[in-house]
Amino acid sequence: MSLRFRYRHERTGRMILSLGGRTVRPRPIVGVTLIGPTGTVVADALLDSGSDETVFPEAAAKSVGIDLSSAPTFRASSVVLQALPLRLATATLRLTDGIEKREWTAWIGLAPGRMHLPILGFAGCLQYFTTTFEGEREAVELTVNGLYPGV
């Protein structure tokens, strides 16, 4: 079975010529639960096939008790992040569309400073799913693949 999410819409305050004059932007944003050693945080996150990594703000990691004191640092790239220095840690992620639920443990990147929305990128998330972005229906469907390590 698959997880299926409708795109989220937000007003833009102007007509978008490239979208035929619409005044809302559709985006593949989903609620994700970040589960750490001492706590849980729920956040909306962007499904981003252009991001190398799954990335949360460091503030979220601290809230769930992820110890970053000895976390390795590396640089990840994305259209959005543009080679941002990240620290790496393991955490459990959970997605649900209200019908199906998927939960797995993965390496995630933690970004210092201001970050508005976590990013569900290839490593740590999309690598475990066959993901279909349905432009016409403005929905996204995720089906676990053979790499999926969760339950």
Place this chain on the structure above:
Amino acid sequence: MSSTVQPREIPDLGPYAKNRPNFPLDELAKYAGRQVAFNLDGTRIVASADDWGGLESELKRLGIDLGEVVFSYVHPLEGHPPE
């Protein structure tokens, strides 16, 4: 942080997944450019701030547990540069 819930108390996001896409866009637009916290039903914004850390502080001030909300962000109106 003491205000987070323990891992066994993982909130049920089913209602959020169902309700959040239907949140009124006009109400959402009032928070353009803000980090916001929704209730777990996805029917109400309970707090907002400039950034994630500020939102945590605001939730603490309001006495709202971090495990009772969904962190989110409302993109700025286009034509308005992000802060």
